[in-house]
Amino acid sequence: MKGFFGEFGGQFVAETLIPALDQLEEAFERFKNDESFISELNHLLNTYAGRPTPVYFARNLSNMYRTKVYLKREDLLHTGAHKINNTLGQGLLAKKIGKKRVIAETGAGQHGVATATVAALLGLECTIYMGKIDAERQEINVRRMRLLGAEVKVVDEGSRTLKDAVSAALRDWIKNVETTHYVLGSALGPHPFPTIVAYFQSVIGMETRKFFEKEIKSYPDYIIACVGGGSNSIGIFKGFLDIESVNLIGVEAGGMSSRLGEHAMSINHGRLGIFQGSLSFVVQRDDGQIAPVHSISAGLDYAGIGPEHAYLHSTGRVKYLSVNDDEAMKGFYTLTKYEGILPALESSHALGYFIKNYEDFKNKTIVILLSGRGDKDMGIVAEYEKNRGL
Amino acid sequence: MKGAYILADYPYRDLFIREFEYLCRSKVDFIEVGLPFNDPVADGPIIAKASNEVAEKGYNIDDIADIIQCNNGKKIYIMTYSNIIYNYGLERFSKRFESILDGVIVADLPNIGHEFFIKKGFSIPIIPFATPESREKDLKKLNGFNGGFVYFIGIRGITGGEVDFRSENIKIKYNEIKSFTDKKVIIGFGVKSVDDVSTILSYADGFVIGTEIVKRQDDFEEFKRYVDKIYL
Numbered sequence A: 001m002k003g004f005f006g007e008f009g010g011q012f013v014a015e016t017l018i019p020a021l022d023q024l025e026e027a028f029e030r031f032k033n034d035e036s037f038i039s040e041l042n043h044l045l046n047t048y049a050g051r052p053t054p055v056y057f058a059r060n061l062s063n064m065y066r067t068k069v070y071l072k073r074e075d076l077l078h079t080g081a082h083k084i085n086n087t088l089g090q091g092l093l094a095k096k097i098g099k100k101r102v103i104a105e106t107g108a109g110q111h112g113v114a115t116a117t118v119a120a121l122l123g124l125e126c127t128i129y130m131g132k133i134d135a136e137r138q139e140i141n142v143r144r145m146r147l148l149g150a151e152v153k154v155v156d157e158g159s160r161t162l163k164d165a166v167s168a169a170l171r172d173w174i175k176n177v178e179t180t181h182y183v184l185g186s187a188l189g190p191h192p193f194p195t196i197v198a199y200f201q202s203v204i205g206m207e208t209r210k211f212f213e214k215e216i217k218s219y220p221d222y223i224i225a226c227v228g229g230g231s232n233s234i235g236i237f238k239g240f241l242d243i244e245s246v247n248l249i250g251v252e253a254g255g256m257s258s259r260l261g262e263h264a265m266s267i268n269h270g271r272l273g274i275f276q277g278s279l280s281f282v283v284q285r286d287d288g289q290i291a292p293v294h295s296i297s298a299g300l301d302y303a304g305i306g307p308e309h310a311y312l313h314s315t316g317r318v319k320y321l322s323v324n325d326d327e328a329m330k331g332f333y334t335l336t337k338y339e340g341i342l343p344a345l346e347s348s349h350a351l352g353y354f355i356k357n358y359e360d361f362k363n364k365t366i367v368i369l370l371s372g373r374g375d376k377d378m379g380i381v382a383e384y385e386k387n388r389g390l
Numbered sequence B: 001m002k003g004a005y006i007l008a009d010y011p012y013r014d015l016f017i018r019e020f021e022y023l024c025r026s027k028v029d030f031i032e033v034g035l036p037f038n039d040p041v042a043d044g045p046i047i048a049k050a051s052n053e054v055a056e057k058g059y060n061i062d063d064i065a066d067i068i069q070c071n072n073g074k075k076i077y078i079m080t081y082s083n084i085i086y087n088y089g090l091e092r093f094s095k096r097f098e099s100i101l102d103g104v105i106v107a108d109l110p111n112i113g114h115e116f117f118i119k120k121g122f123s124i125p126i127i128p129f130a131t132p133e134s135r136e137k138d139l140k141k142l143n144g145f146n147g148g149f150v151y152f153i154g155i156r157g158i159t160g161g162e163v164d165f166r167s168e169n170i171k172i173k174y175n176e177i178k179s180f181t182d183k184k185v186i187i188g189f190g191v192k193s194v195d196d197v198s199t200i201l202s203y204a205d206g207f208v209i210g211t212e213i214v215k216r217q218d219d220f221e222e223f224k225r226y227v228d229k230i231y232l
């Protein structure tokens, strides 16, 4: 079996999908080195999505915490998150292999919106699967997707969140594999998806590295990113894996507690398992059933994590830590109030980790990846405040 | 070869046991026992819902091992998902089930994945799949697998879908598969009626029925009637 990072990864999928995965791998290997493909993609990234995104020196935050904080601003991209880097890449790839329809799963709705957007742009049919709970808590994104012409199928089975949306998308793909490309939204699933998604997201790391090489003339001491499936984090980590002085930190969703069912910490509180296409860390029960997970942010509310992260954890190159819902909310409020930037609740986990542990970062240079903006989260924030009488 | 799939512990332990025993005494040639998993990506709504229900309550694999023995030479297979076996332990599962099973069918373990299981100590035969998407290079490898037959997923889809077993496409693919392997090739996914069964048996080595059986597992009388009607 192909596609292992150390002992993690693989292609644990129905036999029916193997030829499609092979075809995708071949296409990816061909086009990632194809000049016209790359220039088309770069053109869209620059003129349509809004790349390169700035690396912003957060002066107020830096003064407050006596450190140098830079924010990589993926929140400024078209559609509001890093997800568009991947959907533009995979959308173009789908066209190259002659697929007329794309499908995707979505949790927070950001990947669904980014896929629906690219489908509209490239003239592809589009179906998005979204768990019922997510569709309710990220309702604005459901409306956006429908306006963009996508069919949104609300998944009302299992835990009614991202896990079930992925399964529903996989079932659709098994049925319609001839005409349909599955635009997986994070660096997970069966090979070659983890590699493809990381490749299209690595632009985040490349730009950040270039900024530090050109403008600052030294590298940051720390990079902090939130980890759901792992696409924004792997994207920035890829730019710095070879520079040992740069400490890489992935922040998992600690949810309400470390009790099963109340968090989404695959590495910190999961075990090795085979889930949705690959062998990696999984939040599961003792009997191997996938456990329910919780995070205040829909985009981190997932029982698995991409296999390359499992590998980077096993080698020790990246440290995987966590913050809970309240700590993430603190990150959210702090950035909003002191920098005038409303971060996505996913990205707020990276901010929350920094704020909670700011003593560790004194006089250091750190980069926090703002993977998306928080407009989509207004409903959740309002409910959070209501529940706490704020 | 006429096969029946039954979901372990569905709708509850006692009824499952009675139904399993009924299958043991029936004209069924082989029984596939499904070990429920709560992310059943290859299953349609009926088996998926039933699997989720049992998984939610939880079940003990060792109990199931004690139950699923016929003592009359019928072949028994486990059908499940990778994580159920992986989590129990690939070697441990092999030891526990080796004397009971003729093989396993693992819905999210493609043929190229068998070696991964085997290298990690899995020693029960694994049934390989053929699908409408199978390429010549896939079919050429079928003889090399240790599983006793080939499971032909006759449709592009999940369990419980609609299929016309008279269609030329299926027959052509079936014959193509047969031309590459000496193993028996069994058709699964979407088999429903007496008519489906007689159509399939006119050109194929056998079939297995899942969704239509699981659908009736919560009503023993219905279950028996269906089994008696299909397996003559």
Ligand SMILES: Cc1ncc(COP(=O)(O)O)c(C=O)c1O
Residues within 6 Å of the ligand: A081, A082, A107, A108, A109, A110, A111, A185, A186, A187, A226, A227, A228, A229, A230, A231, A232, A233, A298, A299, A300, A344, A346, A347, A371, A372, A373
């Ligand atoms: C803004 C934002 N950040 C992060 C994530 C988490 O995903 P990943 O770990 O793949 O970056 C999401 C997922 O929906 C998201 O919308």
